[in-house]
Amino acid sequence: MEKICVAVRVRPPTPDSSSKNASSLWKVEDNRISLDTPLLGASYSFDHVFDEMSRNACVYELLTKDIIHAAVEGFNGTVFAYGQTSSGKTFTMTGSETDPGIIRRSVRDVFERIRMISDREFLIRVSYMEIYNEEINDLLAVENQRLQIHEHWECGVFVDGLREEIVHDAEQILKLLDFGEVNRHFGETNMNVHSSRSHTIFRMVIESRGKGNSSTDAIRVSVLNLVDLAGSERIAKTGAGGVRLTEGKYINKSLMTLGNVINKLSENTKIRGHIPYRDSKLTRILQPALGGNAKTCIICTIAPEEYHIEESKGTLQFASRAKSITNCAQVNEILTDAALLKRLKLEIEELRMKLQGSHAEVLEQEILKLSNERLKYELECERLKTQLEEERRKQREQEQCIKDQQLKIENLNSLVTNLDFKKNHSEDFLNFRKTQDDSCIVNNNINVPRTPCFKSPTRSFVVARLNYSGLPDFNDLADEDTWSRLNKGFVQHRDKFQFTPTVRSQPIPLATATMECSHEDHKEVEKLKSQIDLLTNEKDSLQVKFNEQVAMNNKLSELKQKMLHMQEIPKRLYESVANCNDVYKDVIVAMKSVMSEKESPRAKLFFDATETTTSLLSTLQSQFSMIMDGQKTGSGEHCLSDQWETLRVNLKKTTTSLLSDAQGKDEILNCHNKDQETAALEEKLKCELSIIKERCNDAIMDGTMEMEGELVTADGELDLQEALNVPVGAITRAKTKRLRETFIRIIKKMNRKIIFEDPSKIWICISAKEITSGDWALNFTQVELSTAKNEDETLVDRGLGRKSLWLTD
């Protein structure tokens, strides 16, 4: 276990910044850096601190050289530059013509180092990629875009389809680097005219084995990553917009994940939980370098200007946390059976020697070895724990997704049932699912894992490696990928073989279902909206109808009130008639008492009249009583009318008789007072009766009483006898002159002939009313002709009946 190496480099001030302020801001002393003001004097110490005067050569010598040499020996190595934009990362990693950066220096150094090792032969492959907007692009093969990251139990995390070129010398690599630089994303911002808009990873895979005794020696495989990160940036300062803004967001997001990983790794192993390597492609690729099997160096660059002080402080804090990360770097070896045998023999020999030596020394060695083993297993446990957590999280998400989908499907089913389009929906759904399943099958075939493409001719060492019999045979990988199988030092777990890409290519029906349901949901929502609109309209019209109904109910209750009031009328009439009756009885008693000759004709006439009156009043009472009980009174009305007429005739006769008789006159004179009383009573009675009659007529008009009558629609000659069902008479008179004229006009207009057969009787038209245009309703009364005095006078002679006649034009 060893701590990773962390260094800070301060770049020189830019020409446009105030050099006076900049140079005095940060103070570098040995391995310490602090703000050059006593008040703000936070001080940081690192493995190395390079001031603005330092050159790349110095940085390489002090920081990177050991890692490069270790890589040639078989250790994984990673060097990366971290810092805000324009702080000098690219300058440190790539450098300039006059001062080449770490990458170029490393390339040359690797080959120099190889040249110095005479007992081993080497195979070197290089790749160059960038992570731009969270997508991996191959800088050596422009067509390889959006590459995917996969994980192999033995070769660890790898980028599927990334081109690897086998190289023979440094110059070849430098040419490839130049080629890759052209494809790299740069852009101009306010902070840097040549700002890296992507993270770049230049990777060398160094394989070696002992010369001569190839069957017994192990093969060493190491991976060297040289990383130039894009710089964190404040949008306000860079003035980024559009594409630059998007790039900036991706850059900041991935750097934040890197910071989170560093934070977690800097915590105590016992309390730190899940390490979010998978949150960004950058941290996934750098996973072995951060707390894994690699020698790692981080160069944190800062800008000296006061303008950047906050960002510089942030970078220093990042560097401080990174200091506490420990890695466990080991030589990565692939052993053949023969090599393993040889190795074991050597170990036995070694142990035997140790046993012969001091006991304490042996134990110490053993303890060291065991502690190394323990750390190795701890790391492995950590990795497995992370993996397990990840799997559990995915499972939870899937379960949640399934629940959501089930809920949606249930809701949709009920909706579909209600709206009666289940059948169509089901067919569409099945068709859609079928299409999706088919496309999944096709995708399966497409998504087979790709293998790296080797264009350069193999050298003898490669040929020898391909023929290497001791290697396990992996059907999932092409021969060209053998290198990755051999890269076992790059991962920690070697017990099982799993091929992640095949798992990835499984169709995921849930995702399909989600899309499908979302689409269906949308349709559903649209339909429901239109239904809601319809229902709202319907509700409004019902509301209007309801209001109308309420108004009608109010009117109805008013009418009911009126009707109740009207129903009271017959009762009141009944009471009035009863009162009249009582009064009349008193009158009769009084009259009888004054009547001297009970048997005289006058008395007889009088008694007749009183009888008729009594009978009339009784009839009226019974009529009103019947009305009150809700019975029909049609025939009663006829009887009433007859009695009324009889009474009138009787009274008339009595009066005439009294007037014509002299004796009667004296008697009347004697009883003047009493006669006056009787006349007043008679007048009152007449009055009462006419009111009653009027009310009766009203009641008839209201439908509470019926009058006898006939409707005649005359065709051709009017047959009155038949129409009126009376003995043949004559219609020559009316109650008034005006009425008669109206009557005759109607008759003439209708071109009717009037027949006079019995001159002793006459039909008198008592009313004529035009119901509608051309329809006339006529009322007749039949009287004896002899009693009629003249045409214009109202005839009150003995009534013989009354008929209604309707004449239609």
Ligand SMILES: Nc1ncnc2c1ncn2[C@@H]1O[C@H](COP(=O)(O)OP(=O)(O)OP(=O)(O)O)[C@@H](O)[C@H]1O
């Ligand atoms: N140590 C140095 N000596 C001289 N010039 C330097 C040094 N460091 C950086 N520069 C200059 O500063 C400018 C910005 O540097 P550089 O492009 O390397 O920054 P960067 O951190 O990579 O920025 P970005 O993240 O935007 O890509 C360049 O012009 C570069 O030449």
